[in-house]
Amino acid sequence: MRLFNRIKLLTPESVELEFSLAGIGSRALALSLDYTFLLLCLLLFWIIWGIISNQLLNYLESTETNYASLPIWLGAIAFLASFFIFAGYFVFFEVLWQGQTPGKRMAKIRVIRDNGRPIKMAQATLRALLRPLDDFFFVGAFLIFFGRREKRIGDWVAGTVVIQENRAQSNSGIRVSQEARQLAESLPQVVDLTQLLPDDFAVIREYLQRRDFMETQARSELSLKLARQTRAIVQLAEIPAGLTSDQFLEAIYLAYQEQFPAY
Amino acid sequence: MASSSNPQGLLQPLSVGNVVSVGLRLYSSHFKQYIGVALLATLWIVLPIAVIAAIIGFFAIVQNYYALLGLIIPAWLVLLVYCVGKYMAGAAAISRLAFSELTQQPETAQQARRFTNSRLWWFVIMSLLTSLIFGGVLLAFYLLLVVLMVATFGTVGGLAAFQSSNPEVLLEQMFSNPSFLLTFGLGTLVVVAAFIVLMCWLSARFCVTELPLAIELDMDGVRSIGRSWQLTKKSAWRIFLILFVAFLIAFVLQIAIQIATSLISGVLIAIQPSETSALYMLSLAFTYISSFATSTLFLPFWQTIKAAIYYDLRSRREGLGLRLRD
Numbered sequence: 001m002r003l004f005n006r007i008k009l010l011t012p013e014s015v016e017l018e019f020s021l022a023g024i025g026s027r028a029l030a031l032s033l034d035y036t037f038l039l040l041c042l043l044l045f046w047i048i049w050g051i052i053s054n055q056l057l058n059y060l061e062s063t064e065t066n067y068a069s070l071p072i073w074l075g076a077i078a079f080l081a082s083f084f085i086f087a088g089y090f091v092f093f094e095v096l097w098q099g100q101t102p103g104k105r106m107a108k109i110r111v112i113r114d115n116g117r118p119i120k121m122a123q124a125t126l127r128a129l130l131r132p133l134d135d136f137f138f139v140g141a142f143l144i145f146f147g148r149r150e151k152r153i154g155d156w157v158a159g160t161v162v163i164q165e166n167r168a169q170s171n172s173g174i175r176v177s178q179e180a181r182q183l184a185e186s187l188p189q190v191v192d193l194t195q196l197l198p199d200d201f202a203v204i205r206e207y208l209q210r211r212d213f214m215e216t217q218a219r220s221e222l223s224l225k226l227a228r229q230t231r232a233i234v235q236l237a238e239i240p241a242g243l244t245s246d247q248f249l250e251a252i253y254l255a256y257q258e259q260f261p262a263y
Numbered sequence: 264m265a266s267s268s269n270p271q272g273l274l275q276p277l278s279v280g281n282v283v284s285v286g287l288r289l290y291s292s293h294f295k296q297y298i299g300v301a302l303l304a305t306l307w308i309v310l311p312i313a314v315i316a317a318i319i320g321f322f323a324i325v326q327n328y329y330a331l332l333g334l335i336i337p338a339w340l341v342l343l344v345y346c347v348g349k350y351m352a353g354a355a356a357i358s359r360l361a362f363s364e365l366t367q368q369p370e371t372a373q374q375a376r377r378f379t380n381s382r383l384w385w386f387v388i389m390s391l392l393t394s395l396i397f398g399g400v401l402l403a404f405y406l407l408l409v410v411l412m413v414a415t416f417g418t419v420g421g422l423a424a425f426q427s428s429n430p431e432v433l434l435e436q437m438f439s440n441p442s443f444l445l446t447f448g449l450g451t452l453v454v455v456a457a458f459i460v461l462m463c464w465l466s467a468r469f470c471v472t473e474l475p476l477a478i479e480l481d482m483d484g485v486r487s488i489g490r491s492w493q494l495t496k497k498s499a500w501r502i503f504l505i506l507f508v509a510f511l512i513a514f515v516l517q518i519a520i521q522i523a524t525s526l527i528s529g530v531l532i533a534i535q536p537s538e539t540s541a542l543y544m545l546s547l548a549f550t551y552i553s554s555f556a557t558s559t560l561f562l563p564f565w566q567t568i569k570a571a572i573y574y575d576l577r578s579r580r581e582g583l584g585l586r587l588r589d
Contacts, residue, residue: 109280142515206275
C-alpha cells in the first residue's frame with residue numbers, strides 16, 4: 001500500500017519525473033497557516049487605512065470643503081485593496097519562491113506545473129483567482145480529498161499539481177567525537193566497507209542525525225543493535241575496546257563517507 | 264527494507280501534514296474493515312441506551328415493582344461499564360490495525376479485536392485514571408482561580424466591604440474604579456488564555472494514552488499512560504498542530520454530512536409537519552440513525568490518525584523502523 005499518491009510527470013525533454021503528491025493534511029496545514037498570515041496582513045492594512053482615512057477626513061473638515069462622497073470612495077478603495085492583498089499574497093509568494101507560500105514552505109510542499117516546471121505568473125494568478133470558488137462550501141477540499149491527482153479547481157484550470165518537497169539528504173547535524181575520528185582513519189585497513197550498502201549507510205546516518213531527540217534507553221538499545229549488526233556486516237571481529245556503540249557508528253559513518261563521497 | 268530513496272519506506276519521521284494524510288490514507292484504503300470494527304464498537308454503546316429505554320418503558324407501563332430498581336440499576340451500571348469497555352477495546356482495535364499496517368505486519372480485524380478485548384478492563388481503568396487526572400488539573404486550576412480572585416479583590420480593599428455597615432456603596436465605588444476594572448478584565452483574559460493553552464497542551468500529551476495498551480506486549484493500563492507521557496514529551500505542540508489540522512478536515516466533512524442529513528429530515532418534516540404522523544417519527548428516527556452513523560464514521564478517522572501519531576512518535580523517540588537489512 002502506498003501512503004501517498006504518486007504521479008509521473010513527463011517534462012518537455014521527455015524525462016520522466018516521479019513525485020509524491022502533497023496530501024490533504026499538508027495542504028490543510030499550509031492553507032490554515034497562509035490564511036492566518038493573510039488575516040494578519042489584512043488586519044494591519046485596515047488599521048493603517050482607518051488611521052489614514054480618519055486623518056484625511058479631519059483635515060478636510062478643517063478646510064471646510066465638501067467631501068460627502070469621499071468616505072464611500074475610501075471604503076471602496078479599501079475593499080479593492082483587500083482583494084488585491086488576498087490574491088496578491090499567493091501570486092507574489094508562489095512566483096517569488098517558485099511555487100511556495102510561507103504556509104507551503106512550513107508544510108514542505110510546492111506547486112509545480114503539470115510538466116514538472118516551476119509555475120509562472122499566469123498559473124499563480126489563475127490559482128489565486130479561483131481560490132474563492134474552491135473555498136465555497138469547501139469544494140476544493142473535497143476535490144483534493146477524493147481526486148487521484150489531488151487537484152482543486154484552480155489546479156485543473158492552471159494545469160498545476162502540489163507535491164511534497166523532498167528533504168535533501170544532508171550530512172549536517174552529525175557530531176563526530178575525537179575517538180571516532182581516530183578509529184575512522186584506521187578502519188578502512190581492517191574492515192571491508194564495501195560490504196556496507198548505501199541503504200545501510202542511510203540508516204546509520206539517519207540514526208546519527210536523529211539520536212539527540214530519542215529517549216535515553218531506547219536510544220542506547222538501538223545504538224547497540226545497529227553497532228552489532230554493522231560490525232557483523234563489515235566483518236570486524238570485535239568493536240575496539242573502550243569505544244561506545246555510538247562512537248563506533250560515528251567512525252563507520254565517517255570512514256564510509258570518505259571512501260564513497262557520493263553518498 | 265526501508266530505503267532512503269523511497270519515501271514509502273518511511274525511514275524518516277513524518278511531517279505534521281503527512282501524519283494526517285497517512286491516517287486518512289489508511290482509513291480510505293481499509294474503509295470496509297475499519298468501518299466494520301467501528302460499527303460493532305458503536306453498537307455496544309447503543310446497547311445500554313436501549314436497555315435503559317426499555318426499563319423506563321416497562322415501569323411507565325406497569326407502574327409497579329419499584330423495589331426491583333434496587334437490583335436493576337446496579338446491574339445496568341455494570342452493563343454500562345462493560346459496554347463502554349467493549350467500545351474502547353473496539354476503537355483501540357482500529358488503531359492496532361492501522362499501526363500493524365504501518366509496520367508492515369498487517370493483522371486481521373478478528374486478531375486485533377481479540378487482542379484488545381483481552382485488555383477490556385484495563386481500557387476502562389485507564390480512561391477512569393485519565394479522567395481523574397484531567398479532573399484534578401481542572402480542580403487545581405479552579406482553586407488557583409479562586410485564590411487569584413480573592414487576592415485581587417483583597418488588594419483593592421474589597422475585604423473592607425464585609426466589615427462596613429454599608430457594603431453596597433463601597434462595592435459600587437470599587438467597581439467604578441477604572442484601574443480596577445482594567446486589571447480585572449486583563450486578568451480574566453490572561454487566565455482564560457492560560458486555561459486554553461493548558462488544555463491544548465494536556466490533550467496533546469494525553470492523546471495516545473490507549474495506543475501502547477492496544478499495541479504493545481506486556482503492558483497494562485497504568486503503564487500505558489506513563490509510556491504515552493514519555494513518548495509525547497517534547498512533541499506536545501507538534502501533536503497539537505496535527506490534531507488541529509485533523510479537526511479542520513473533520514469539520515469540513517461534518518458540515519457536508521450535516522447539510523445532507525438536515526436536508527433529508529427537513530424534507531420529511533416539510534411533507535407532513537403534524538407531530539403524530541408516521542413521517543415525523545421517520546424523520547426523528549432518521550436523525551438518531553444519522554447521528555449514530557456519523558459517530559461510527561468518525562471513529563476510524565480519529566483512531567487511524569492517532570495510530571499515525573503513535574507511529575511517528577515511536578519513530579522519533581525510539582528510532583522505530585531504523586534497522587539494517589535482516
